[in-house]
Amino acid sequence: MAGYTGAPVGVVFMKPIFVPKIWGGRKLETEFGYKIPDGKIGECWAISAHPAGDCTITGGPFDGMRLSELWDQHRELFANCEGDQGRFPLLIKILDASDSLSVQVHPDDAYAGAHENGSLGKRECWYVVHADEGAQIIIGQHAKNAEEFRSMVEAGEWDRLLNKVPIHTGDFFEVLPGTIHALCAGTLVIETQQSSDVTYRVYDYDRVQPDGTKRQLHIDQSCDVVDYAQVPPKDGKVRAPEVDGVTELMDCPKFVVDRVRVEGKKSIEQKWPFMCVSVYAGEGAVTVCGTRYPLKKGSHFLALADAGTMEFEGELSAITSHLPE
Numbered sequence: 001m002a003g004y005t006g007a008p009v010g011v012v013f014m015k016p017i018f019v020p021k022i023w024g025g026r027k028l029e030t031e032f033g034y035k036i037p038d039g040k041i042g043e044c045w046a047i048s049a050h051p052a053g054d055c056t057i058t059g060g061p062f063d064g065m066r067l068s069e070l071w072d073q074h075r076e077l078f079a080n081c082e083g084d085q086g087r088f089p090l091l092i093k094i095l096d097a098s099d100s101l102s103v104q105v106h107p108d109d110a111y112a113g114a115h116e117n118g119s120l121g122k123r124e125c126w127y128v129v130h131a132d133e134g135a136q137i138i139i140g141q142h143a144k145n146a147e148e149f150r151s152m153v154e155a156g157e158w159d160r161l162l163n164k165v166p167i168h169t170g171d172f173f174e175v176l177p178g179t180i181h182a183l184c185a186g187t188l189v190i191e192t193q194q195s196s197d198v199t200y201r202v203y204d205y206d207r208v209q210p211d212g213t214k215r216q217l218h219i220d221q222s223c224d225v226v227d228y229a230q231v232p233p234k235d236g237k238v239r240a241p242e243v244d245g246v247t248e249l250m251d252c253p254k255f256v257v258d259r260v261r262v263e264g265k266k267s268i269e270q271k272w273p274f275m276c277v278s279v280y281a282g283e284g285a286v287t288v289c290g291t292r293y294p295l296k297k298g299s300h301f302l303a304l305a306d307a308g309t310m311e312f313e314g315e316l317s318a319i320t321s322h323l324p325e
Contacts, residue, residue: 003076006061008306010289014055014067016300019043022209025098027188031130032094032298042096046300047276049088050195067302079305081273081323084109084120084194090255090321092276092300093191094129097183102215103138103162103203106196107225108177115221116198121177123254124193127319128171128236129280132186137167140232141180146223153202153219163232171236172249172259178227190278192250192257192321200225249319257321262312270307272322277301284314 016034021042028034028044045053049068057065062074071078071088083089095101106122113119140163143149152161162180167187175181180202183189200218208214238259240247245266250257260268262284277286283296288307295316303310 004061004074008289008308009060009062009077009304010291010307011286011293011301011303012057012062012067012070013059013293013299013301014047015058017045017048017053017055019045019053022207022215023097023099023101023185025096027096027098027130028094031188033296034298040098042098044094045091046094046278047090047092047302048195050091050197052197077304077306079273084254085118087120087195089195089323090276091193091195092278092321093193094278095126095183095187095189095191097185097187097189100184100205101182102201102205103158103180103182104199104201105180105222105226106175106177106200107198107221111177111225112196112198119198120194120196122194122196122198123177123252124175124191125250125257126173126175126183126189126191127249127257127259127280128167128169128173128187128189130188131167131169131171135167135186136164136184137173137187137236138162138164138182138184139173139175139179139236140230141226142232143226143228145228146226149226149228150219150223153222158203165233165235167236170238172238173233173236174250174252176227176230176252178225179230180226190280190319192255192276192319194254251324253324255321256324257319260318260320262314262316262318264313264315266312268310268312268320270303270305270310273305275303275307275320275322277303277318277320279316279318282314282316284312284316286313287311
């Protein structure tokens, strides 16, 4: 298909996708103002081209198109970025953990490709938008090898096996492939991750779903992929300096994640194939390619390669992500 030859697009906004979860709640409605379905809603897929949740573009010349279609048909808008295995590489979510998530682990690209029909692995991270007082997170484990891990799982020695740390609003956690982890009750986070949905459950608190069944566990796969050499973190404090309103939270081979604070006016040069932007506090606006877009808590947009300099105004905080150099 011929490349797009119209006026610069700059940004695209998308319709979020909401996912019911046994551990979900209603904070996506009460805290972010989304109109969500009834029941326990655990996830907002805000920027996604994954087959399990492919966001629809709203407004502009590509109104009604899926993000995957824009990626496939107009790669020039992404500076002809190759992506991971030709796919749009990132997935941005908000997670509302009213109850605790299952204790789980994700594989890397090599294991997922070999065992999950060519899927990508899952490297992710969490920025904590809110944590109830006294809330905890499970991040890391204490077994030295697969044999010890399996033995502790089968014996239900969760207090010995799992690494638990307090979690606070403003914390940040890297969740690399091979990391045992689980958000616990009372947490609300923005998740930046590879575009993958492969999860291996280790423990689900013996919960029963509405249909009376328990969710499947994946002990063999978990034993295979846990990183037994990993040193569990003690907290999620952000120690990186803030420079001109920007704090680099994570720089890894798959993505770079920053926290951006706008107080008044701020210019950000969009020099990447694309940039994901998620506003988690405050309100204001951004002007891109001569068009002004209002922003508020819960606004997400994808800045394309032709966005140039983005002019922000107002009082707001956002999480941004892009590919590494």
